[in-house]
Amino acid sequence: VGVAMRELPAFPFPADHALQPSPLLARARDGRAPIRVRLPYGATAWLVTRYEDARHVLGSPAFGRDPERAGIPEADIARTTPVEITVRTLLSTDPPDHTRLRRFVFRAFTPRRVEGLRAGAERVADRLVDAMVAAGPPADLFETFGLTLPIEVICDLLGVPAADRARFTAWTDALLSTTGKTAEQAAASIDAMNGYLAEQAGRRTRHPTDDLIGALVRERVEGDRLSPAEMVNLLRALLAAGHETTASQIPNFVYLLLRDGGYRRLADEPGLVPTAVEELLRYVPLITQGSLTRFVLEEVELGGVTLRRGDQVLVELAAANRDGTVFPDPEVLEIARGDNPHLAFGFGPHRCLGAALARMELQVALSTLTRRLPGLRLAVPSDEVPWDDDRFVRRPRRLPVTW
Template sequence: MPALPAFPFPSDHALRLAPALAEARGDGAPVQVQPPYGAPAWLVTRYEDARHVFSSPAFGRDPRRAGVADSDVARVTPVDITAQTMVSADPPDHARVRRFVFHTFTPRRIERLRPSTERIADGLVDAMVEQGPPADLFEAFGLTLPVRVICDLLGVPAADQDRFTAWSDSLIEDSGLTPDEVLAGIAEMNDYLGEQADRRVEHPTDDLIGALVRARVEGDRLSRDEMVNLVRTLLAAGHETTASQIPNFVFLLLTNGDYKRLCDEPELVPAAVEELLRYVPLIAQGSFARYVLEETELGGVRLRPGDQVLVELSAANRDGSVFPDPEVLDVARADNPHLAFGFGLHRCVGASLARMELQVALSTLTRRLPGLRLAVPADEVPWHAHRFVRRPRALPVTW
């Protein structure tokens, strides 16, 4: 039997799709691949198939329900960083845990955070201007904005925010750390969050950690471990992905000329954010396996219980049957039902927060720094070669 194709497929640039993904989507049926860790999996690349996997009860996120051993979980990182979190839970546990944060992340509540987020963004640009060009946009702006917002929302002290950046990097980095080191970082983060929660038992607060503690103390069905894992997930996902997308978005806008268009037409920023979310392949290909719970068919392939499926969102978001001219970055695209935040039960609970932060980031930069440009040739921007979440190591800019 011939060896299965190694996955992820190679690409010539961090923000370009691998040609093999388009070929796989063109063939229609899922293809079996071998990820770096765990057992083989079926790769899904078409838009409608992706939505079906995300919404059908034939697929789950808890490997134990499908009889999949931890060591066999198909993944691109040494450790399954979603294990024992809301991300890997199925109903009814998933709904029970998710509802504790659902009301915090509604679009209306998130919109109330926009003025404070704008003040943070303006303050970061002030600091850049005061220091003078050149600057690393990732370090000076992209990294700091989302970590401050999510830490304020959850109630993490400002003095400890750098620690969370380091912990989050250890969770999503797929090179340089052993599985034991990743697990040690998770344990250290859990200990810290547990201490923060315990303090709020005696000294209640109005932040999200405080709200979760009140719910637990008042007898609701949320264990201490579930609460800690939930907060850890929110902290990591709530800053790392947005921190990576800000420099990704700006790099593309600067290199294709759309940055100036947004300066001239600021009303396009919301549509531009949606289009960039569709276009940018943020998450390493095929992350977060789904597990087949009952015999089913997908794209003409018969799947059996225990099979694993990797959904390649970036390929699904370039499906020409859904998106006209899918390879074109169109910042004015009107109809944009992308899957960047997933779909169905496990759709990203922080989608409204990410949207708001990205809109504020682009609006602030284009308003305050209309002359922003790369400080080095585009092909000299350094990129992380092996990351779960893709971004440049630095984005040198001037203005």
């Protein structure tokens, strides 16, 4: 078995550039059937690359996120990270339990509630640009703007004190590292974050608040429908996912816009920002390992291949989002692209709960930067921008800019 496993292609596939999907993904998609791959940790998995197949896996009850339902031990989950970062969170449950947990936080992320946060996000973005301008060029856009904007917004939503916010960046870095941290370091970060959030929840039990942590505490105390462990795990997933992906996408987006000329166009045509955000969401291969692993719960045929209970499946969103049967000229970044049914936020019951929040923050980021700094440009040649290569999500290590 060991020899057979070594003969399988290793995943993630190597790419020539961090923001350009590996050509092996297109080759796999053109084969029109899932292929078997081996991952750095855990077991082997089927890799799904076609748009139609991706939507089926993400939306069908034949595929789940709870490994126990498929009889898979936690250590055997196919993954690129030393530990499975979503175990015992909202992201690792299936309906009906997933539906119950999701309901507790859905109200915080409705489009109307998120739109109410836009003015505050715009104030944060303007303040960050003010600080950049005051310090003068060059600047690291990732550190001074991209990282700070989403963490301030999500921490305001949850009610995390400003003085504690830097700690979450370090904890999340350890959780999402694919090679730079050990399993013990990642587990220690989970424990530290859990302890901190439990402490914050305890304070709200004694002194109620109107933030999201306070709202979840009320659900637990008054409704007795949310266990203390469930509440802490929910908060940890929201806090990590609520800032990490957007903090990575802001510099990813700006890099591509500056490299390919779209930034100047947005400065001249600000009404294109929402459309540009959708196209960049489609175009950027954010996750390094496809989507979160799905587990086959009942025998099913997919792309002419029979998948059996206990098999594991990775949906490669970057490949699905460049499927030419759905997106004309899929390799072209067209910021005025019209119909754009991309899968950047997933699909089905696990579709990203914070999609509206992420869209709003990305729109605010691009609108503010192009309005305040229309002459922004890279401070180094585009091929000299350094990239993090040991993370669950793709992003530059630094994004040097000037104006």
